[in-house]
Amino acid sequence: MFCPTHTCRTCLKRLRPLHGTPTAAPARSTPQNRSYANGSGSAPSGSTSSASKSNDWQTVIGLEIHAQLRTGRKLFSKSPISHNAASNTLIDIHDAAFPGTLPVLDKEAVRLSLLTSLALNCTINPRSTFDRKHYFYHDIPASYQITQSYNPLAADGYLTLPPTPSPSTSSSSPSPFSSPASSSTAKRVRIKQLQIEQDTAKSQTVGGDVLVDLNRAGTGLMEIVTEPDMSSAEEAGAFVRRLQGLLRRIGSGDGDMEKGNLRIDANISVHRPNTPFGVRSEIKNLNSVRFLQTAIAYEIQRHIAHYESTSAPLPQETRQVNELTGETYALRTKEEAMDYRYMPDANLPALIYRPGTIEDLRAKLPEMPWVTVERLTGIYHGLEARDVETMIQLDEYQGRGVAYFEEMMRGLDAKKGKKAANWMTHEVLGQLGKAGREWDERVVSAKMLGEVVDKVEGGEMSGTTGKAVVRHLINTPGAAEGSDLDALLDQLGLKPAPAGDLKELCEKAITKCKKEAEMVRKGNEKVAMRLVGEVMKLSQGRADPKKAREIILQILQGV
Amino acid sequence: MWSTARRLTAAALKPRVSTTEPTPYSWINPAEAGPSNYAGRLSGKAIAIKENISYTLGPTSCSSDALQGYRPPFNATCVQSLLENGAHIVGQTKMDEFGMGSLTSHMPEHYTPVHNPSGPASDTGPRSAGGSSGGSAAAVAEGSCWAALGTDTGGSVRLPASYCGVVGLKPSYGMISRHGVVAYADSLDCVGILARDVDTVSSVFSTISHPDERDMTCATATTRQSAAALLAFHFPSLSPSSLKGLRIGLPIETHLPSPNVQLPPSLLEHLLSLGATLHAVSLPNLHLALPAYYVLASAEASSNLARYGGVWFGSEKEKEDSREGESGLERRRRMRTEGFGGEVKKRILAGTHALSADEFNNTYLKALHLRHLLRTDFSRLFRVPHPLDPNTFAPPRGIDLLLHPTATRTAPKLDASQRGDEESEYAQDLLTVPASLAGLPAMSVPAGKGEDGWPVGVSLVGQWGMEHVVLWAGQAVDRWDWKL
Incomplete structure (x- = not known):
């Protein structure tokens, strides 16, 4: 267990490098596009090389992830949450730990956490309980955080990573969504447990004062802990991207690392093959995939440099990444670790479910994005993972993009799948984009676009006419309502010449x-x-x- | 407003019995009863509340320097229910700091300890009202209110009731909402009721015992219905005037040799005459209750009291700026060092120790296990199954109530030097703690006087949710003439 805070309390005062700076700082990678972009190809260039150039070191990585629950309110009070509100305006007296206030658990937070656990193939604990984790700091008004330490919500799951390309062959970009079945390198990362807990307040040191904003205090988080099953920065990045897609599809989180709605702690160690794991260091509060990968790469180098230059043991440390240099620095050593005095919270009854609850939730699980990719590319010849990813990204929460495509395909020959996808992603999205508008399935109905595709591909209509129809529907407000293709062609004078x-x-x-x-x-x-x-x-x-x-x-x- | 009211009321109220010191000292802020905003079944009744139950019109300082001047921004659910039923809150009563103590003497230096008003006129040296709800018990005993709310974590309502010669009910855990009650030990804390007779206690109880969505441990309507169904099934004809069929158990472990308090034989005869039967029963793990209690209560207290000393609730002390060169941590340390009294600090340290990584398994978990053993002892005795756990075996020839002395003795002297053994303060809870650990309803009812002329009380303990059985039997005890 570890502290959930952003800034790190008393230890902040002890910031100092414990080691000499290894010579080569990892090179900066190019900024990534959206998280779906590249599953594993865009890690910092220094990262793999450091591990793989000396084949005699193996890297072990485990992640602890805090994902903010997308409930719109706090976990134990009815206060709303928002990123834009003025400081200290979203506070219930319970969030400020007023004497006599009691926590009242938000059931929606539990439902979303259960769905997430099921999507992560976890076993739901039939009886999970809440505990208190104690420490003194300004960001925790009660001086304890309510979490699930002794009996977490769920445990023993896994998430399958996208297949890793073998270094020699791959030029195409592997995707976090593409099928793992086709590759023997597909790998499972085991999920140790998933628990529900409170977030802390935000604290900030300005001059000599510590300023506290309680808006975030008491916000619900899922803490997802993996087993140490990843062996490179690329795998860690791919895991996080896949998890982001999962959270969005479930609707339990937005995975937004920039806003701090998804925060990562990484545990890293290196060892030689067939020897026990090395001493691990924990890097706290990584708030982008890029920093995660940079920090891992740096740590791998640092650990190897240590073992190769001295026989002294590597100190077990909690570290943080300097976002400007990509280097990590020590926050505290194991000896300074706090005793959190975990204790059951008697104010919160155990979570026990009525028979059938879990089965009902499981039945409602939406299709995971990477499964959608696998399924659709399997059905429609020529359809590429990239196409499906574009559809998924149109609406990651409800999956309306994919639903649109599938509705369109209901009236079409499966052989036209690739063409239909092109019409959807190139024509409709392209023209919407030109008009500076967001995707909306009502502008050009799936049925209408399906007919256009059918006619154009069947040679009954020219591509130019089809494009003109799309353009008209996009640029004319209300044009889509109730019109069928025939009437529209008439109206536009686009009927084929006699x-x-x-x-x-x-x-x-x-x-x-x-x-x-x-x-x-x-x-x-x-x-x-x-x-x-x-x-x-x-x-x-x-x-x-x-x-x-x-x-x-x-x-x-x-x- | 409060200071005027305090002077007025202090002058107007006469203690029932004058001892060597002037009294009363029960109150923080006695207020004159004003007109009520509500009509209701408690219309016009003067009710005092213990200083740890949130009330917007008065400070809720838990008799601690750490919370001096703290005004809650909300009313506790139980206070709100009293107000909505027409009651007058006539002020707040003193207590042992944060509920920790059995004498109502663990308080800031500027508080005068509460004096017990119920002794013989001839007695010398003030005696304790018991704790921690001593202010509430004394206020009821001295006649300055109709009823009072207290809180009971390990006996804090029943012990003062016994010492002051009034009735004190600790309901089943979860019957009265804890929303607004400043926590001492969440798994044990109960709002309790003190009054001169069982009928009054019953009336207040039925007003403030209801579900509350702001307290997840408060019994839901469904749970209450299943308890009511069990009650109706097992006690179809029970009433205060006939205890026919009521099976009362006398735990042999609570029968302690003289000079400890004994059950009055004439009370037992009275109960038999009303149709009850008496049975010797055993609670083999009773002796484990006290150590288990002090570990668990202290551990929870160390957690609950960790919030004080920061910058959060607006007491007078908290408003002070940091001193020059003082870090946040140092300020917090100073606030806690100066804000808490000795007894509170002792328990925080003990509780912190019990929860520390090295001690947890051997101390906290063992105490939890002892608590479980004790609960099992109780569940093996009762004829009515536990409404929250209806599938456990309940012996058909089991008992309905337990009866035993509330305390081993009458009220001790306030002056520690006249008392001798300091350890005995903890031992005073010996007979009240078991029902707290098991979450069972328990009520202390006056049962005459001890040899020194000070009141003694007997406790009736029932199955969870069987308050009515406890109250009916209590009314029967109320009608017993102890002088016969």
Whole structure:
């Protein structure tokens, strides 16, 4: 167990480097895009090399993650939570530990934590209890934090990591969502336990004063503890990204590390193969995947440098990362560790569930994002993980993006899956993006887009017309309401030109492009498409290109 | 407002019995009863509350320097219920600091210890009212209020009731909401009621005993209904005038040789005459109760009192700025050193020790185990199954109530030098602590006088949720004429 605070209390005064700075600080990685971007390829460049260049060291990493529960209120009081509120405005008297106040547990926090536990394949403890963890500091008004130490909510789960590419082959970016089944390197990280606990207040030292903001005090957290099953910074990063996706899909957390809604402590040690684990150091409060990976890389180097330069034991320490240099520094050693005097909290009854509760929750579990990727790429030939990830990111909480795609596919041949995805992600999203708007499944209904895709891919409509329909729906407020494709084409004057007109247009095109016409006449059918292009131009995109080609060939070759 | 009221009331109130010192000293802030905002079953009744029960119109300082001048921003649920039923809160009563003590003498130096008003006129030297709800018991005994609320963690209502010759009920754990009651030991704390007779206690109890969503340990409506169903099933015809069929157990372990207090034989005959039967029973683990209690209560106290000494609640002391060059930690240390009295510090240290990593298994967990043994002792005796655990075996020929002296002695002298053995303060809880550890309803009812002419009380202890059995039998004891 460890302290949950951001800033670290009394130990802050003792900040001092205990070791000489290892020579090579890890290089900065390029900033990552969204968390789904790259599962494992973008770790600091120094990280793997330090571990793998000397094959005789193995790294062991375990994570302790604090995820803020997305309930909108505090765990034991009815006070709302918000990031934007002025300091000390969101406080119930219980949050300030007024004498005589008692904790009243938010049941929604329990439901979300149970769902998260089930998604992490944990066993739910049939009877979990709350305990108090004691220490004196400004950020904890009661001088104890309510947590679950002796009987946590859930235990013994796992999360499967995305497959790691072997260094020699991979140029494509592996994704945290892509199928683990296809790769023998897919790895499970065991979850030791998941517990519910209170967050602390925020404290800040300004001049000689410690300023305290109780807005965060009493906010609900899930603490998720892994077994030491990760062996590189890349794996740790991939684990965190996958967990973020899981929390969002469950709706139990937003995984926002920037806001401190997801905070990570990493336990790191190195050892030689077939020897016991080395002494671990704990890096506290890592608030981005990049800092997590930087800190791990730095620690690996530091530990190896220590073992290779001296026979003295490595001190067990709690450390923090300097976000400017990427180096870590010691907060306190094991000898300075506090005795938290854990004690059962008699104000909170044990959590016991009615028969069927857990089964009902399990039945309601949404599909995890990486399972969606695996399933959809399996059904629709040519559909890539990247496509599905784009759909997932449209709405990570409700999965409306994926639902839209699946609704669209209900009226379509599965072979058109890739094309349909392109229409959705390139045309609809692209045009919305140009208009500076967020995705909304109502702008172009799934049914409408499905019909467009069907007609265009079946050659009944030109791509240009299809795009025009999409553009119209996006740019005309209310256009989507109640309209069907046929009426819309009429309204826009985009109905395919009648056959008579088409012949006229084809002849015009032949007259206009004499050189190409001559080539076709001589048997070069490829060039016919240039004439078709001209027909499309003349018809302002309304002509049916397939038919135009037929007519042109008929005129020129008499086929 | 309070200082005027205090002078007025202090002048107006005469102690029932004058001893060598002027009294009363029961009150922090006796107030004159004003008109009530509510009509109700307690309309116009003057009720005192112990100084650790939150009340917005008065300081709630728990008789501690650490909380001097603290005004809660809310009323305790039980206080709110009293007010809404028309009661007048006529002031707050002194206590042992944070409820820790059995004499109402562990208080800041500027407090005068509470004097017991119930002794013979001839007695010399003030005697203790018992603790920790001594102020409430004395206020009832001296006649300055109709009833009073106290809190009972290990006997803090029953012991003062016994010493002061009044009725004191500690209900089942969870019957009265603890919301607003400043915590001493959460797993043991109960709001209790003190009054001159059982009928008054019963009336106040039925007003403040109800579910409360602000206290998760407060019995829900469903739980109360199942207790009521068990009551109706097992005691279809019980009333204060007929105890026919009531099986009363006399625990042999509580029968201590003279000069310890004995059950009056004429009381037993009275109960038999009303139709009750008496049975010798055994609580083999009774002797483990006191050590278990002091470990658990101290451990919980060390946790609950950890919040004091910071910067949070706005007592006069807390408003002081840090001294020059003093760190936050040093300030906190000073506030706690100066804010707590000796007895509180002793228990915080003992509790901190019990919870420390090296001691936890051997001290705290062992005490929890002893508590479990004692609960098992009780559950083996009662004919009615525990409503919270209805599947446990309840012996068909078990008993309905336990009867034993509340205390081993009458009120001790306040002056420690006249008392001798300091250790005996802890031993005073010997007979009250078992019901606290088991969470059972227990009521002390006056049962005549000891050889020194000071009151003695007997305790009735029932199954969890069987307050009505305790109250009915208590009313029968009330009607016994001890002088016969």
